[in-house]
Amino acid sequence: MNTPSTPTPVNPMQQLANQLCFPLYAASRMLTKAYQPYLQELELTYPQYLVLLLLWEHEELTVKALGEQLILDSGTLTPLLKRMEQKQWLSRRRDPTDERMVLIRLLPAGRDLQARACHIPKQLLKKLALTSTEFDALRGQLQHILTQLA
Amino acid sequence: MNTPSTPTPVNPMQQLANQLCFPLYAASRMLTKAYQPYLQELELTYPQYLVLLLLWEHEELTVKALGEQLILDSGTLTPLLKRMEQKQWLSRRRDPTDERMVLIRLLPAGRDLQARACHIPKQLLKKLALTSTEFDALRGQLQHILTQLA
DNA sequence: CAAGGTTTAATTGTGCACAATTAAATAATC
DNA sequence: GATTATTTAATTGTGCACAATTAAACCTTG
Numbered sequence: 001m002n003t004p005s006t007p008t009p010v011n012p013m014q015q016l017a018n019q020l021c022f023p024l025y026a027a028s029r030m031l032t033k034a035y036q037p038y039l040q041e042l043e044l045t046y047p048q049y050l051v052l053l054l055l056w057e058h059e060e061l062t063v064k065a066l067g068e069q070l071i072l073d074s075g076t077l078t079p080l081l082k083r084m085e086q087k088q089w090l091s092r093r094r095d096p097t098d099e100r101m102v103l104i105r106l107l108p109a110g111r112d113l114q115a116r117a118c119h120i121p122k123q124l125l126k127k128l129a130l131t132s133t134e135f136d137a138l139r140g141q142l143q144h145i146l147t148q149l150a
Numbered sequence: 151m152n153t154p155s156t157p158t159p160v161n162p163m164q165q166l167a168n169q170l171c172f173p174l175y176a177a178s179r180m181l182t183k184a185y186q187p188y189l190q191e192l193e194l195t196y197p198q199y200l201v202l203l204l205l206w207e208h209e210e211l212t213v214k215a216l217g218e219q220l221i222l223d224s225g226t227l228t229p230l231l232k233r234m235e236q237k238q239w240l241s242r243r244r245d246p247t248d249e250r251m252v253l254i255r256l257l258p259a260g261r262d263l264q265a266r267a268c269h270i271p272k273q274l275l276k277k278l279a280l281t282s283t284e285f286d287a288l289r290g291q292l293q294h295i296l297t298q299l300a
Numbered sequence: 301c302a303a304g305g306t307t308t309a310a311t312t313g314t315g316c317a318c319a320a321t322t323a324a325a326t327a328a329t330c
Numbered sequence: 331g332a333t334t335a336t337t338t339a340a341t342t343g344t345g346c347a348c349a350a351t352t353a354a355a356c357c358t359t360g
Contacts, residue, residue, distance in 0.1 A: 013203050013204065013207060015271040016271065016275055016285070017270070017271035017272070017274040017275045017278075018203060018271060019289055020278070020280075020285065020288060020289050020292070021181055021185075021274060022200060022220075023289060023292035023293060023296060024174070024177060024178050024181055024292055025178050025181065025182070025196070025200075026220075026221050026296055027174060027178075027292045027295045027296050027299070028174050028175050028177075028178030028179075029178075029221065029317075029318090030221070030295070030296060030299040030300070031171055031174055031175065031295070031299065032175070032317090032318095033299070033318085034299050035171075036318095036319095045344095045345065045346075046175070046346095047345085047346065047347090048345095050172060050175075053168060062308085063308080063309065063310095064307090064308065064309085070176075071176050071179065071180070072346090072347075072348090073309095073347085073348065073349090074308075074309045074310060074311090075309095075310085075311080075312090075347075075348060075349080075350090076346065076347050076348070077309090078309065078310055078311080079310095079345085079346085080345080080346075083345080094309095098307095098308090098355075098356070099308095099354075099355055099356085100307060100308040100309070100354070100355050100356065101307090101308065101309085101355095102308080102309065102310095120167070121165040121166060121167035121168060122167070124167040124171060125166055125167045127298060127299060128167075128170070128295060128298055128299075129294075129298050130170075130291075130294070130295075134291060134294070135166070135170060137287060137291065138170060138288070138291045139169055139170050139173060141280075141284060141287065141288045141291070142170070142173035142174055142177045143173060144279075144280070144284070145177045145180070145181070145278060145280075146173060146176055146177055146180060148277060148278055148279050149177070149180040149181065149183070149184050149277065149278075150180070179347075179348090182347090182348095183348085186348095186349095195314095195315065195316075196316095197315085197316065197317090198315095212338085213338080213339065213340095214337090214338065214339085222316090222317075222318090223317085223318065223319090223339095224338080224339045224340060224341090225317075225318060225319080225320090225339095225340080225341080225342090226316060226317050226318070227339090228339065228340055228341080229315080229316085229340095230315080230316070233315080244339095248325075248326070248337095248338090249324075249325055249326085249338095250324070250325050250326065250337060250338040250339075251325095251337090251338065251339085252338080252339065252340095
């Protein structure tokens with residue numbers, strides 16, 4: 001009872017790309033939500049947490065360097081960093097030797113968060129419940145995708 | 151030359167969870183960007199495209215059903231669907247038999263997009279450059295994560 | 301050293317994403 | 331059948347995410 005004038009196309013959601021891209025999109029959002037209970041205690045969002053991860057390593061970074069590491073532009077970072085500045089977690093100042101650049105420096109209150117956040121990765125790993133093998137495979141494939149789409 | 155009073159913690163970004171969660175977060179955003187050139191031609195965003203994928207299959211769905219499939223709540227969907235309604239891709243009306251529900255129905259202009267979008271999945275697959283084996287493994291692992299975090 | 305080009309952030313505007321609240325309709329229970 | 335509880339969308343408010351533009355500082359090259 002299918003009229004030849006309206007050929008039923010392949011079930012669109014069953015298309016291979018959609019079977020991968022939607023789960024990736026959804027998993028990313030679920031993951032952010034999984035962090036939420038831990039980050040909320042620290043009044044932190046996931047992107048802000050990523051900024052701190054980098055500052056805990058380097059103490060001082062330019063906006064550009066942060067943007068390159070996180071693949072985020074100044075349109076995202078500038079207001080985010082201003083919010084973090086207001087909470088005294090970091091400072092923002094122009095580089096005196098090159099006024100184009102803005103130096104983001106970790107402040108004591110931001111350093112203090114490190115100890116309070118150090119348990120988070122372990123909690124997340126537990127939630128994910130991946131074997132070591134699965135973990136490595138997934139990381140590798142995500143890296144492949146990042147490389148491909150870079 | 152390391153003072154014992156400041157024990158250097160494990161490089162935070164090297165923590166296992168961060169080596170997985172950040173790539174997942176980044177890959178998801180890169181993927182959305184990879185769709186952009188194709189979707190832009192159709193004046194469509196990625197979440198709007200996902201709504202259409204479902205409507206191409208079902209013609210009419212409630213907001214609740216869309217939300218369950220896409221893991222999005224009315225706070226996200228209501229304004230998104232209103233924008234799509236304005237473009238005449240779909241209609242929104244209360245279910246007469248249960249006024250709590252809003253029925254989203256595909257309109258002709260929304261149906262027309264199906265033919266214009268049908269090449270997109272193949273283009274994306276090409277960009278991802280995954281072998282069939284990698285593809286299945288990745289899909290399975292993302293599914294695992296979605297299940298774990300559900 | 302002046303003109304033109306490049307680099308770096310900030311700004312502007314649009315569109316998710318989601319928590320929390322509200323409000324209306326329906327269902328359940330007494 | 332009125333009371334209470336549940337379901338469903340909409341609303342409100344905050345915070346990304348990103349394209350496009352702007353503006354200042356710096357660099358280059360003639």
